[in-house]
Amino acid sequence: MKKYFPPIFMFVIFEAVAITLWLTKDNLFYLFNFSYIGFAVSLGVFLFIKKYKYARRITQLMVGLYMLVYLGIISNENMQIEGFWYYLFTGVFEAATIHYAVAKIFGPLIFGRGWCGYACWTAMVLDFLPYKVPKEPRKKIGWIRYITFAIALVFVAALFLAKVGNIERIMFWAFIIGNVVYYAVGIILAFAFKDNRAFCKYICPITVFLKPMSYFSLIRIKCDKEKCISCGKCERICPMNVKVTDNSRRRENGTECILCMECTMNCPKDAL
């Protein structure tokens, strides 16, 4: 039974968040929302323990589709970075700001970039593409993320400064158009660089939050040097080019780890 502790623990954590937010915000939505996400995450962890090959993908599709279709399209909640700025500027601590606080700003202190491996609806689609293992060396163009980050901030700030009416409707369309653009750019880059996660590595504005916070992540993949035979397989198959055999926090591309577990599953010596 001990091996099933992680999924139970995950579910309890999410339930604690669900119940706390439900009672403090007096809104049943939070109970449903975080219970569902907690169930999806726990199911993924459970299936992973059972060595089911697509465990991560199941969680990723369950959470990603729920957020994209139910929260984004049906409930008109802009969960992109523009939505975060929008709610922050209006001073409303509601869904998008809570989502960012939990998944992308403070959560990474515990679970690193688990969001990127198990929940993001952009990567949910990109992970279907053929280049799961990057076929080309990493490019030095990660600075683009700061430009996309600034564009999102300036866009929302300009709407407020210009006192544009019906910003909520604009935010809905910004969500739809933004996602179409993200998917298009993500797919084109994946084929151009032969790397499914090229968008994540160079363009995604959310990494401006995710990378520094995940540097301190409690949950990390570590290498047992006693067992490792330096075959290099883990680093060859890592979709994010993490130098995973280096245990220091400063390891190369250390803040890129999405906890996909490909390295641990493929290590011939169970050293990770």
Ligand code: SF4
């Ligand atoms: S880097 Fe951005 S696009 Fe990629 S998985 Fe993370 S949040 Fe999603």
Ligand code: SF4
């Ligand atoms: S795959 Fe395992 S044995 Fe090979 S280098 Fe990585 S940690 Fe070491």
Ligand code: SF4
């Ligand atoms: S393969 Fe390992 S090091 Fe690379 S992203 Fe996945 S879990 Fe992290």
